Amino acid sequence: MTTTKKSKDVHSPVFTDGAEFSIPTFSLLKVDGTLHKGGKPPELNESQALRIYRSMVSTRILDERMLAAQRQGRLSFYMQCTGEEAAVVGSTAALDDSDMIMAQYREQASLAYRGFTIEEFMNQLFGNDLDYGKGRQMPVHYGSTKLNYMTVSSPLATQIPQATGYAYGQKLAGDGHCTAVYFGEGAASEGDFHAALNMAAVLRVPVIFLCRNNGYAISTPAVEQFAADGVAPRAFGYKMDVIRVDGNDILAVLAATRAARKLAVDDNRPVLIEMLTYRLAAHSSSDDPSGYRSKDEEAVWHDKDPILRMQRWLIKKKWWDESQEKNLQESLRKEVLETMKRAQKRSPPPLESLITDVYEQVPPALNAQMDKLKAHIRRYPNEYPKSADQAREGQVREEGA
Numbered sequence: 001m002t003t004t005k006k007s008k009d010v011h012s013p014v015f016t017d018g019a020e021f022s023i024p025t026f027s028l029l030k031v032d033g034t035l036h037k038g039g040k041p042p043e044l045n046e047s048q049a050l051r052i053y054r055s056m057v058s059t060r061i062l063d064e065r066m067l068a069a070q071r072q073g074r075l076s077f078y079m080q081c082t083g084e085e086a087a088v089v090g091s092t093a094a095l096d097d098s099d100m101i102m103a104q105y106r107e108q109a110s111l112a113y114r115g116f117t118i119e120e121f122m123n124q125l126f127g128n129d130l131d132y133g134k135g136r137q138m139p140v141h142y143g144s145t146k147l148n149y150m151t152v153s154s155p156l157a158t159q160i161p162q163a164t165g166y167a168y169g170q171k172l173a174g175d176g177h178c179t180a181v182y183f184g185e186g187a188a189s190e191g192d193f194h195a196a197l198n199m200a201a202v203l204r205v206p207v208i209f210l211c212r213n214n215g216y217a218i219s220t221p222a223v224e225q226f227a228a229d230g231v232a233p234r235a236f237g238y239k240m241d242v243i244r245v246d247g248n249d250i251l252a253v254l255a256a257t258r259a260a261r262k263l264a265v266d267d268n269r270p271v272l273i274e275m276l277t278y279r280l281a282a283h284s285s286s287d288d289p290s291g292y293r294s295k296d297e298e299a300v301w302h303d304k305d306p307i308l309r310m311q312r313w314l315i316k317k318k319w320w321d322e323s324q325e326k327n328l329q330e331s332l333r334k335e336v337l338e339t340m341k342r343a344q345k346r347s348p349p350p351l352e353s354l355i356t357d358v359y360e361q362v363p364p365a366l367n368a369q370m371d372k373l374k375a376h377i378r379r380y381p382n383e384y385p386k387s388a389d390q391a392r393e394g395q396v397r398e399e400g401a
Helices: 046-071 084-094 107-116 118-128 159-173 193-201 233-240 250-267 293-303 304-316 321-347 351-355 364-381 386-400
Strands: 100-102 179-184 208-214 241-247 273-276
Touching: 046 084, 046 107, 046 118, 046 304, 084 179, 084 208, 084 250, 084 273, 084 304, 100 159, 100 208, 100 241, 100 293, 100 386, 107 118, 118 159, 159 193, 193 233, 193 250, 208 250, 233 241, 233 273, 241 250, 241 321, 250 273, 304 386, 351 364
Parallel strands: 100 179, 179 208, 208 273, 241 273
Antiparallel strands: none
């Protein structure tokens, strides 16, 4: 058996201490909005910076309003990106718009940056007739073909090996693009994570693995998930380029991901980026974080809020001020509320959509099942929601004939 690099022979047992693989954290921007001494920010003009900032703020406001809507019974479920906006938007901003993104379930800020509108978010959340997924997915499982954003899938970590496979296709096509895949440190404990990294390293594919280490896998703290120095050192086992970055530092995330993309696209080198951040909100609308973390801990991270950090930097650059902030907040809150009302009033997808989009021509057996379903709904009209209105309309037509 041969290896790519011959190891050095020794003639007595020599063990390597895992502590030797500790990785530093790359950071450029202090909490007060000033640069660290010696830190060189990535190239970023005013227009680009404000696009990034507005995407972060719009996601925060959307998250706040939609969690409240879930509490009011208007939505069945919701997950927030709160506290992790810099990790998500900063990395997305470093990509080409033609690069594929495969998300987990907390990266709506990525879609916002690429141009997914508030209306498009609302249509998916309410599963109405304008929802691209036709109401087949639960809330926050977004997807957009035109924005190169693969539809979110609930099973944890499945998107990671899928990203490696997609990137392999990009390599074969030679199109100069890469795939970026997001996941949390909890998902990095799944077997799919290791399978994906090994495949990517062996096949040398242009994929960027973006790990949002937000401190908790639902309620399990990172210190109880692994004994090693976080997720980043795992890259050594696959001979993969790796960097750890302050995930609340928008400039550091942007710079690191730009460099990673260059490695991936120019040299077909997969890269792992561990972004250290913190989930300021609950894991989901079904979670209560007070049972596993303290208010004091949360307060420490509220002071490190990535949006406030970038806002301070923008103000120091004289690219932003309090008046602009007030106008942005007011306009976004108004847009979110008005769009939510419109989306909620829209009709759900038609009943017939249940059997479409799989076959080019719907098989007779499925059409027969649909006919039986409609007949059943007409027989028990009060037992079914609005999505069955068309079947009820059929009953009215039959009775009036």
